[in-house]
Amino acid sequence: MHLRLKKNETAVRMKLTPEVQEAAEGEKRGRKASKETRRQQLIEATIDSLAKRGYSETTLADVADGASLSRGIVNFHFESKEKLLIATLQYMADEYAANWGAALEKAGDKAAAQLWALVACDFDRKICTKRKLAAWCAFWGEAKSRPTYQALCGARDVKYQEIFLALCHTLKDEGGYAYEPEGMTLALCASMEGLWLRLMMGDGLTREKAHAAAVEYLLVAFPRHFTREGPK
Amino acid sequence: MHLRLKKNETAVRMKLTPEVQEAAEGEKRGRKASKETRRQQLIEATIDSLAKRGYSETTLADVADGASLSRGIVNFHFESKEKLLIATLQYMADEYAANWGAALEKAGDKAAAQLWALVACDFDRKICTKRKLAAWCAFWGEAKSRPTYQALCGARDVKYQEIFLALCHTLKDEGGYAYEPEGMTLALCASMEGLWLRLMMGDGLTREKAHAAAVEYLLVAFPRHFTREGPK
DNA sequence: CCATTTTGAATGAGCGTTCAGCAAATATGT
DNA sequence: ACATATTTGCTGAACGCTCATTCAAAATGG
The missing domain is CATH 1.10.357.10 (Tetracycline Repressor, domain 2)
Known part of the structure; x- marks a missing residue:
């Protein structure tokens, strides 16, 4: 069963890189992060993934994990993987x-x-x-x-x-x-x-x-x- | 239905790049190409694919097509995609x-x-x-x-x-x-x-x-x- | 014929994308 | 204030596609 988290615990789920964390702290945390903040957080996670695994092995799952968010998140904020990479x-x-x-x-x-x-x-x-x-x-x-x-x-x-x-x-x-x-x-x-x-x-x-x-x-x-x- | 070719028509099936062709002509043609010649031919086709489609979009199918050979060929001459790339x-x-x-x-x-x-x-x-x-x-x-x-x-x-x-x-x-x-x-x-x-x-x-x-x-x-x- | 090389269909894993559903935030009505 | 409805942000299971790999069968050369 999935363990549901109380609010403001997102940052604890998995160690984020300093860059992703900073991006996430741009405004308010958790749910209230604005659209732009969330996009930036995902972009930073993408840079991390590119650096760690290279272009060909960078997956949306890895980006989402890096940002401590769920699988579908990128397609919600960006339209596709391609567009996430271009934005990055x-x-x-x-x-x-x-x-x-x-x-x-x-x-x-x-x-x-x-x-x-x-x-x-x-x-x-x-x-x-x-x-x-x-x-x-x-x-x-x-x-x-x-x-x-x-x-x-x-x-x-x-x-x-x-x-x-x-x-x-x-x-x-x-x-x-x-x-x-x-x-x-x-x-x-x-x-x-x-x-x-x-x-x-x-x-x-x-x-x-x-x-x-x-x-x-x-x-x-x-x-x-x-x-x-x-x-x- | 697949149209079966008579021997020595491999080069006609699809236009090969000059480099692949030259590699294939190292010794005798078609079936008699030695192991080393065939490897070189596949390597040249790999370079073509890397140049045309980039690393992340290079597939074994594309390499095989580029060399006018069948799908399974790379795994016969090289053990895996990884090893083909390293050899290249x-x-x-x-x-x-x-x-x-x-x-x-x-x-x-x-x-x-x-x-x-x-x-x-x-x-x-x-x-x-x-x-x-x-x-x-x-x-x-x-x-x-x-x-x-x-x-x-x-x-x-x-x-x-x-x-x-x-x-x-x-x-x-x-x-x-x-x-x-x-x-x-x-x-x-x-x-x-x-x-x-x-x-x-x-x-x-x-x-x-x-x-x-x-x-x-x-x-x-x-x-x-x-x-x-x-x-x- | 036997050994070697080649074929191409089958397999299955990995991945991007979709979407129904949930929960938090916000708006609306009383 | 409170209750209810609506919107917004997010989740994760499910789907379908692409692709590397496998392998049984066929083709070829000696």
Whole structure:
């Protein structure tokens, strides 16, 4: 027989990850959680599942368990598994964009400081978590055969890369460098994505070391603008 | 009713990709294909399926169809789906290693020429195909949650990166550069993997442009050793 | 003929989706 | 205030489909 729970005991049924718990505590608990709160809770549980089991083994049952909710819940709040996954990717893309947008604001108006800030915030502890990198990577793996994912992953850096390109142009003028800006931008952005990939793979690579490698790149590309400690 | 075919008509049943066809023609055709030939044919069909449908939608039925063989065939030549996929990854890893190994041989004993050759062969038309990049990426996406894949993907660059690191050290001594070799190597390798990722995503990026971006990196990192046309 | 390779129907497990029903929250009537 | 009706959020059993795996039978080569 199913053991019926008194109210506000949902969080005790199974250990939730901190992220899911936090999402669930957005407003009131249990039954009164608003629609939006519940959606976010399920999205966080989806990220957990993607990170733990990979894309192909992520099941709705696992997501529901991760959120300590019942089997049918996802089809109630999202329409289908497909839509849950798209919402999850959208959520991560938004968070990513908001993060570098804010970093750019705070960086002031010097091009060198802006570039430094953009590179740094890719390795920020809020964004650059094992679980989130793993989730990104899971989507990348499926992106090629799914236009929707591809669009969302790609949209991630349409604006992003434009800004990078503009900064590379500015710094080239300021410093009299010889590189070709398009290629430089591409190689730099690719390097950071590659570092994410390696971070995700494990290998004992840490966020700090990855960031240091990216900085090393900045140093050789823009020697007149940066030292290892930051923009001159 | 199933229309039974006369012998040697297998290739007509369904259009095979050039790669699968070539694998099937390794020795004699049809029934007489040796065990090893048939395995290779199935592996090529697996790569096709991974590229076309992604990891999570790759089915044994699709692989069998792609090879124009019957449903049960994979479980006869490989023991299970899992083992087919591992064999496929192994196959690609071996091919990749053989490719850069050969390139290194031909490059002579100058460090600059060797580094140039290593970077170039990552963008070789034999290795850097849409379908193979897509297959690599499919495995990357699942690697984090599957130790076996992770080991095979990682083994790809244990030796590879050691060589890179040694070359970076040598060039630093020769050219009197100021960079820190570990970080430099990491950023360079990551950049090439990131470029692969972007090639796979589409975006109108071509092999040539990606290679040019990698070269741009070499130029800023080792200005005394390279021009855009090659090592000095 | 015997051994090997291949076939394709059958099997069964796993999973997404559906939906009738329950319980909490809220609205309505008295 | 209280009782009753309605809405909303959630549950979990049931359904049907897809797919890996199995295997008996057929085809082929030697």
